[in-house]
Amino acid sequence: MxxxxxxxxxxxxxxxxxxxxxxxxxxxxxxxxxxxxxxxxxxxxxxxxxxxxxxxxxxxxxxxxxxxxxxxxxxxxxxxxxxxxxxxxSWNILDPVVLSALIDNDQSLGILDELTVVRSSLESLMAGVVAARRTDDELLRIEHALTAMRETEHDSDAFRHADFLFHITLMELSQNRLAENIAKSLYRRALDSARYQGMGHEGAFRLTLEEHSRVVEAITAKDVPSAEKAMRDHIEVAWQRRRFPTRRESRRA
CATH class of the missing domain: 1.10.10.10 (Winged helix-like DNA-binding domain superfamily/Winged helix DNA-binding domain)
Structure with missing residues (x-):
């Protein structure tokens, strides 16, 4: 039938x-x-x-x-x-629904502060690993990612995408799948939030380029401590540039 x-x-x-x-x-x-x-x-x-x-x-x-x-x-x-x-x-904070709800409803921005600390720690370690064992071909990939940022400095959407790809490139080259997975999850979820995008800052793209250049210089020189510091400083300082002051912080000011 x-x-x-x-x-x-x-x-x-x-x-x-x-x-x-x-x-x-x-x-x-x-x-x-x-x-x-x-x-x-x-x-x-x-x-x-x-x-x-x-x-x-x-x-x-x-x-x-x-x-x-x-x-x-x-x-x-x-x-x-x-x-x-x-x-x-006990919450699985890396779960996309949970993390999004925490970010969207946190008036203190505390969860984004915590996210930045974790992300900077993971990515700085990965940058150090890349600096220690990068090949010439891998260095070329990183340099191309930085060049893409330079070429899009005056196009905000394209620049942010190139910035994202720069970080993703370093994560992948670290070959630490667990750190890469966690860092990518945090980074992508944060980028979906207008709070993480924060406020504009005059010369922000220029400063971001300078900070990325220091990461590449350290990796080129195979200087592990400098690569780790450059990446950690970039992520934490860039967040402070964008971070909106909370109501409590505004009242104290």
Missing amino acids: SLDPVSAASPSFPPRLLSRRLGVAVVSELVELIVTGQLHEGQLLPPEGPLSEHFGVSRTVLRESIKRLEEKGLVIVAQGRGTQVARSG
């Missing part, structure tokens, strides 16, 4: 898509409620029935959403006790 492909697929496919979209919305809202402290550590989520009614989804969709939260380390599901908000130290 043959089946019409269209009629066979139609009844089941749209509900699955709808279910997935609903689940994403539920997860996003619950993640935001948790990271902003509206659902605090140790608090029990409402029972399944009221919670599914609140979100307007089936219990199946709600269970799948809770499972996603559990995978992100945001909740603990215990048989007979319900679903409890986990302590922040």
